Amino acid sequence: xxxxxxxxxxxxxxxxxxxxxxxxxxxxxxxxxxxxxxxxxxxxxxxxxxxxxxxxxxxxxxxxxxxxxxxxxxxxxxxxxxxxxxxxxxxxxxxxxxxxxxxxxxxxxxxxxxxxxxxxxxxxxxxxxxxxxxxxxx
Amino acid sequence: xxxxxxxxxxxxxxxxxxxxxxxxxxxxxxxxxxxxxxxxxxxxxxxxxxxxxxxxxxxxxxxxxxxxxxxxxxxxxxxxxxxxxxxxxxxxxxxxxxxxxxxxxxxxxxxxxxxxxxxxxxxxxxxxxxxxxxxxxxxxxxxxxxxxxxxxxxxxxxxxxxxxxxxxxxxxxxxxxxxxxxxxxxxxxxxxxxxxxxxxxxxxxxxxxxxxxxxxxxxxxxxxxxxxxxxxxxxxxxxxxxxxxxxxxxxxxxxxxxxxxxxxxxxxxxxxxxxxxxxxxxxxxxxxxxxxxxxxxxxxxxxxxxxxxxxxxxxxxxxxxxxxxxxxxxxxxxxxxxxxxxxxxxxxxxxxxxxxxxxxxxxxxxxxxxxxxxxxxxxxxxxxxxxxxxxxxxxxxxxxxxxxxxxxxxxxxxxxxxxxxxxxxxxxxxxxxxxxxxxxxxxxxxxxxxxxxxxxxxxxxxxxxxxxxxxxxxxxxxxxxxxxxxxxxxxxxxxxxxxxxxxxxxxxxxxxxxxxxxxxxxxxxxxxxxxxxxxxxxxxxxxxxxxxxxxxxxxxxxxxxx
Ligand code: SF4
Ligand code: SF4
Ligand code: FES
Numbered sequence: 001x002x003x004x005x006x007x008x009x010x011x012x013x014x015x016x017x018x019x020x021x022x023x024x025x026x027x028x029x030x031x032x033x034x035x036x037x038x039x040x041x042x043x044x045x046x047x048x049x050x051x052x053x054x055x056x057x058x059x060x061x062x063x064x065x066x067x068x069x070x071x072x073x074x075x076x077x078x079x080x081x082x083x084x085x086x087x088x089x090x091x092x093x094x095x096x097x098x099x100x101x102x103x104x105x106x107x108x109x110x111x112x113x114x115x116x117x118x119x120x121x122x123x124x125x126x127x128x129x130x131x132x133x134x135x136x137x138x
Numbered sequence: 139x140x141x142x143x144x145x146x147x148x149x150x151x152x153x154x155x156x157x158x159x160x161x162x163x164x165x166x167x168x169x170x171x172x173x174x175x176x177x178x179x180x181x182x183x184x185x186x187x188x189x190x191x192x193x194x195x196x197x198x199x200x201x202x203x204x205x206x207x208x209x210x211x212x213x214x215x216x217x218x219x220x221x222x223x224x225x226x227x228x229x230x231x232x233x234x235x236x237x238x239x240x241x242x243x244x245x246x247x248x249x250x251x252x253x254x255x256x257x258x259x260x261x262x263x264x265x266x267x268x269x270x271x272x273x274x275x276x277x278x279x280x281x282x283x284x285x286x287x288x289x290x291x292x293x294x295x296x297x298x299x300x301x302x303x304x305x306x307x308x309x310x311x312x313x314x315x316x317x318x319x320x321x322x323x324x325x326x327x328x329x330x331x332x333x334x335x336x337x338x339x340x341x342x343x344x345x346x347x348x349x350x351x352x353x354x355x356x357x358x359x360x361x362x363x364x365x366x367x368x369x370x371x372x373x374x375x376x377x378x379x380x381x382x383x384x385x386x387x388x389x390x391x392x393x394x395x396x397x398x399x400x401x402x403x404x405x406x407x408x409x410x411x412x413x414x415x416x417x418x419x420x421x422x423x424x425x426x427x428x429x430x431x432x433x434x435x436x437x438x439x440x441x442x443x444x445x446x447x448x449x450x451x452x453x454x455x456x457x458x459x460x461x462x463x464x465x466x467x468x469x470x471x472x473x474x475x476x477x478x479x480x481x482x483x484x485x486x487x488x489x490x491x492x493x494x495x496x497x498x499x500x501x502x503x504x505x506x507x508x509x510x511x512x513x514x515x516x517x518x519x520x521x522x523x524x525x526x527x528x529x530x531x532x533x534x535x536x537x538x539x540x541x542x543x544x545x546x547x548x549x550x551x552x553x554x555x556x557x558x559x560x561x562x563x564x565x566x567x568x569x570x571x572x573x574x575x576x577x578x579x580x581x582x583x584x585x586x587x588x589x590x591x592x593x594x595x596x597x598x599x600x601x602x603x604x605x606x607x608x609x610x611x612x613x614x615x616x617x618x619x620x621x622x623x624x625x626x627x628x629x630x631x632x633x634x635x636x637x638x639x640x641x642x643x644x645x646x647x648x649x650x651x652x653x654x655x656x657x658x659x660x661x662x663x664x665x666x667x668x669x670x671x672x673x674x675x676x677x678x679x680x681x682x683x684x685x686x687x688x689x690x691x692x693x694x695x696x697x698x699x700x
Binding site: 007009014015018021022023024026027028029030031033036038039040041042044045046047048050053054057058059067071073074075076077080108109110112113116 | 641668
């Protein structure tokens with residue numbers, strides 16, 4: 001059987017984590033090809049329903065990348081994200097969904113290697129969890 | 139809404155994408171996506187040829203949406219949007235797909251998977267582009283005043299340039315006097331002019347200029363706001379004051395590495411750095427008889443891989459000056475390579491050899507050794523041409539060390555929200571296309587804050603940064619992104635959840651026909667989208683990143699059909 005190749009959606013904020021992903025590129029750091037990026041201006045834009053819809057549509061994992069605390073381009077968007085993702089994870093747990101499928105990471109524009117590491121880590125973790133079994137998997 | 143007619147331009151970026159992603163295959167695939175009426179590939183979409191291809195295709199295929207799949211929006215979005223605008227297409231109908239920085243460059247060993255990923259990313263982009271809406275921008279005034287951080291030769295040059303164009307300048311220097319590193323330097327290569335003469339004249343010009351307000355012993359403690367309207371808090375020895383400026387230039391320089399523990403530095407009093415030598419030459423003159431200089435100390439080594447560029451010339455200069463003042467002295471210059479680029483430097487280097495400076499090349503594998511007891515007495519170095527170790531007696535050893543990032547770079551980077559490179563220098567938006575700009579509008583950089591530069595380079599960059607900063611200040615307004623949030627008043631229940639969420643206080647509940655509804659001020663909103671994620675009624679429309687657009691991207695990735 002072919003090895004399970006998870007599909008992971010990453011919501012990256014324009015100012016830090018997206019820039020960190022660009023830096024991984026300019027530094028030619030090689031990492032797992034399983035992630036598809038959706039750019040948003042701030043991690044605060046990520047509505048928890050996007051995450052749920054991504055899982056329901058077919059994603060095996062979701063990454064939300066934002067700036068470190070104090071670095072958010074809009075000052076405090078990422079604090080809101082942190083609170084929302086914590087709630088979301090709790091809810092996922094109650095629904096019986098492994099909360100390790102959803103990651104929140106702070107990645108600065110200078111952290112190209114950290115970005116690559118996060119992608120490798122989340123890919124490995126989701127591989128370990130296996131494909132996400134969707135209830136209404138029609 | 140009219141039917142979407144999408145044109146997709148897939149870029150080879152020379153070999154950067156083309157060598158890893160099968161671009162022709164991607165283009166074939168893209169042609170089959172719904173609403174795509176034209177797809178082509180370009181060697182460089184950002185070249186003049188590529189741009190005119192976009193401008194030509196828009197009328198030819200009646201395109202009302204354009205996608206470029208290439209590098210990163212952070213550097214190239216502006217360019218492609220401008221091309222769309224020139225061809226009469228609202229620039230918000232353009233969508234960027236990144237298949238280089240986040241695809242070809244990071245999956246070089248898996249071309250098959252890189253190609254698949256590129257296809258899927260474009261498919262997602264097409265799904266979003268289909269739903270994009272045109273947006274109009276509002277004008278916001280720009281305060282014609284610039285905050286220049288750093289009062290060295292580079293900061294001063296930027297400040298004078300802007301002041302002479304008629305702009306108000308606040309020049310902030312953390313030390314008690316202007317001049318920076320040049321205050322410690324004796325003479326300048328390649329002219330051998332006194333550093334104090336050059337910097338002294340510039341400082342005088344600053345003092346005489348009515349448009350420049352100098353703030354000495356001052357740090358920028360805080361800065362917030364956006365291009366055109368930054369609020370800065372200055373801290374002058376504990377006394378705080380506030381400023382409003384339209385633009386900011388970072389010219390904070392760098393500092394010389396003190397190579398503690400290497401070649402007896404810190405242990406032997408007669409092992410010093412080039413800058414310490416300069417200080418000594420300047421103050422009391424220098425009359426060493428046997429001098430050994432060692433280049434690349436702490437530079438181009440595994441823990442600090444970069445070349446500081448100008449230090450070879452500094453060493454050549456100081457070696458020559460010693461020979462000039464004392465022709466009987468013996469001066470050896472131990473180096474790995476020698477950066478003497480350009481016309482003047484190569485001549486300067488040749489002249490130093492004619493004057494009797496001796497050059498010995500050493501290798502990283504066979505480092506010179508400084509031997510002494512209480513002070514450095516000998517330097518042993520492997521002589522490649524002679525094929526044996528030679529021993530040089532010394533009165534003084536001068537270590538040529540690189541410039542390193544200043545300790546407060548990190549603090550400044552956090553404050554201005556601009557990035558640092560992995561080495562800790564400030565990182566420009568694009569090495570070639572935006573070399574003196576940050577990705578954040580209205581903030582510019584120049585000089586050794588960015589990368590070690592010599593004076594001529596640093597001053598050129600200062601002029602470049604000043605020219606860039608002058609553009610919005612001269613125009614008098616900026617049109618910030620029309621990416622702002624909007625309330626659908628019919629959906630809004632007036633719950634007020636959004637109001638406290640906005641970091642910019644753009645949201646206010648207002649009375650409308652007897653009920654309360656949320657109102658977002660377009661001029662104040664910065665478009666973070668945080669309110670949109672918070673509204674329980676789904677009443678907030680985050681332009682250009684609308685729920686439907688993001689959800690379409692997600693669904694496109696997983697839909698089996700095209
Ligand atoms: S959160 Fe939504 S529903 Fe509540 S006031 Fe704001 S816009 Fe209206
Ligand atoms: S998008 Fe951000 S800045 Fe604009 S109103 Fe909403 S929370 Fe405020
Ligand atoms: S801009 Fe990055 S988290 Fe807000």
